[in-house]
Amino acid sequence: MAIKEGLRPGGRSARVQESIHSAVRALLEEQDRATVTVPQIAARAGVTPSTIYRRWGDLSALLADVALARMQPDSEPANTGSLRGDVRAWAEQYLDEMSSEPGRNMLRDVQSSLTPGFCATLIGGQLQTILDRYPDQPKPSADQLINLVAAPSVFRILFSKAPLEVEELHRLIEIALGQ
Structure with a gap:
């Protein structure tokens, strides 16, 4: 590019x-x-x-x-000491940043670019970092977290009048983590 x-x-x-x-x-x-x-x-x-x-x-x-x-992360995702806490912290920060006017504009700009898959790769890498911290725990794949947590967040940010509520985000995380 x-x-x-x-x-x-x-x-x-x-x-x-x-x-x-x-x-x-x-x-x-x-x-x-x-x-x-x-x-x-x-x-x-x-x-x-x-x-x-x-x-x-x-x-x-x-x-x-x-x-x-x-959109490149400045640092690794927060390490809260638990898989659930790490995914929640990441998802809440992502929702907050991307729901802002600059965040929505970034998503629209990237959506219109000629770099398909970049965002999924970027987000997948962040989520994989979290998943790798907990090798002995049953957990979803990074792709499952993208499908169940990130994708609904982005859809609501771009195509709805309001972004996901944090409580709904937490429910999606519980579904993704199998709880």
Whole structure:
């Protein structure tokens, strides 16, 4: 998507990408996303619009790339000492973050991107980290947790008037954990 596979990490290419990502984030904080343009982003980042078009193709792909980068976790999921507690903490944080206006916009940007499966891989990795902490406990797979906890959360965030209530989220977790 943004930087082609095989390019060395860091260096000029990474600095340009970070400058553009920073410009996008700043502009989205200052104005309505419908008014953000590639020329504005380029001017803020100190690059030419052709640099953006060459790397991302269009504005929607750039917005999706920025959203994907922002969705990367900063740290491992919380370790509460129990599988149920870890899944609850993860799910509550995910619901809270994605239910916000920036979270909904990130989900929409990623949904419109050309990176199918990225979110499932990202979320699956976080959930697998939690599951791996409890090797001797019976538990669902990461895919089952995605289907029973994350998917209903995302559906309600994107296609309903209101996100899941935390109590309903807890009921889905109990179903997923077989309780």
